[in-house]
Amino acid sequence: MSESDLFVEKSLKLETGTISYLEAGNGPTVVCLHHSWGSVGAIRLHELLAQSYRLIVPDMPGWGASERPLWARDVRDISILCGHFINQLDTPQVHLIGFGFGGYVAAELAVMNSQILDSLTLIGAPGLFPREGEILDQMMFSHRQYVKESFVDEATFIEQFGEEPSQAIRDVWDHSREMTARVAWKPYFFNRRLEPMLANLKTNTLLIWGASDKVVPRSVAEQYLKQLPNSNLHVLPNAGHLLELEWPEKVETLISEHINLNI
């Protein structure tokens, strides 16, 4: 996993704590919210997006190098803080992308603060109680196993993280798991108060799901699609929950098309 020289480490001070982020590129501002297991730096998809857009990849409050709001107890708290972070950027509106748990945060942010969004992209996002199936509970697995379950095949996991993930990666996972548990232990990765409110959200939304996502069932994608008035669903074949690591070029194409339609 290489970190491109394009990216610059920055931080933004909120009264609730400093938020660290990576920034690269020029053009319309795109903000990416990471998975529950945190950001491990710039990935290939980020590099691709940074060729066309000004890309901002924050460590969500409590994750990575961002200060931990010890008082936060709910995913909604994190969404509000991410909204404050976006408000402090020097741009009135952004294109927001959420990966996995970051998609749940993005959806909560969108229903509260849609005026700051030009577009929304949710990729394998939980947040809704699945009509069918269950959201995979990371607390009942070793984290290594959980991340492995997020790929269609183990080879991709090894390619991305190695046979045994490095201590640095495991430290990021440890730190992230705790923050995830602090705000999302129960109910686990859904909020029954989110689904009804999605109906009021007019923001154009792209839903991208892996056809073989073992973490967030496809039924959740269908529920988002049904509730969000301006949404489209694209299901990638032979893709799991971490489809942005499995198919960065395909995902970049889908995202860019969506963003370009909403500029």
Added chain:
Amino acid sequence: MFVGYFTERPYQDPNSGYFGATGRSITDLTMSNASYNPKLGAHLYNRYLDEKIFAEEMGFDGLMLNEHHSTPFCMGGVMNLEAAILARITKRAKIVLLGNILPIWDDPLFLAEELAEIDMISRGRLVTGWVRGTGRESVAHNAVAPYNWERFQEAHDFIIDAWTRPGPFRWEGEHYQFRYVNPWSRPYQDPHPPIWIPGVMSRNTVAWAARQRYPYVMLATELEPTKQSYEYYTEVAKEEGYETGTQHRGYLFKVHVDETEKLADEAGRKFVQGPSNPFLEGNQGTVRPFIQNLPGLTQRNNLLPTIKSFAAAASRGRADQHKEAKEEEKKPVEPPKPRDTYIDQTEKYSIISGTPDTVIPRVRHVLETLRPGSIFFWDGDGAMSHEDSMRSLRLMGQEVIPAVREMAKELDLKSPFEVDPKTNKPVEDISSLEESATTASLAD
């Protein structure tokens, strides 16, 4: 000296496939209750209550219960119910709960009421103890792991208030909110039952117990790390401006007494058989480290010297830190599976099993090494039968307990019922046991 009796109350069903290595998974929190037989459960619950009555008859000062959930190795999921029954069917012995898992209670007012009722029904024989619980309990009752310590402390403060502060009052805490606190039951003991804190590995908890001057009961940990953990308690006590004594130290250890050395060997080996108990060293039960060691449950760098014991560390999902701790000592890491775990444990005093003649000197060694004011004999566990337990209890009553009392006098080991751990002054009324028995008989 206070002498108590304890067993985990294992769900002993050799037909379940969860009784040793049968090929079925015996990893903690993977076993399905589809195998549970309530008729066998009925038999076992009554057996363990009967054994407690006999333990009282044999002269034990305390009957200790504990609590675990969703597992065959301990049937005490609702320990307070057993305690309430003991409150009524026993007359003299203290009922020692070590302990209620505070962070998993969403309604600690309910717990305050239950404990007060037990204290009243027993006419003041309750010793209450509170624990944080390992990860398995947070999973079993879905308590948010990172808030375990916060919830423990707030529930403690709340229960003390509920017991001692005239109601009604309002409680608006971080984790608990009550608009009307006015339980129509208050503890029999004034101001409330003694509180003892059991534990194995958390420095936070030891320090906290020392600051509250609550006796700390080490649960079947190895002698040297136990001694070091007591020393840590003493360090904190010094910072708080008081000296510790035997009244602040409790110790639970495995003791079985039998009629012959042969019988003692056969029964003693059963400690490491039976339902898969990861907390019984040498037993075939294992834990899933990621469950025991949930995110944020305990601080990785805030562990007691007991981390150096592989069994204690592994049962808490801390095998990695055990390795680190041993490496720091520049000693070879202990092998996780000893050649003969029973022999290994008898050699290091983790299990003491024999006739009274061989058990008594070994118990003396423990008392001399640790100088506890309260001890608990952990017996009748694993695959031990009712008959094994009853033989042992009888011999403990006839020979071991009287010998231990003599040793305690000689070694000046005073329990919290002789020297008040809050003040370090002699307890004025040390005949409380006899008094409560008298009151009970008058009322009955």
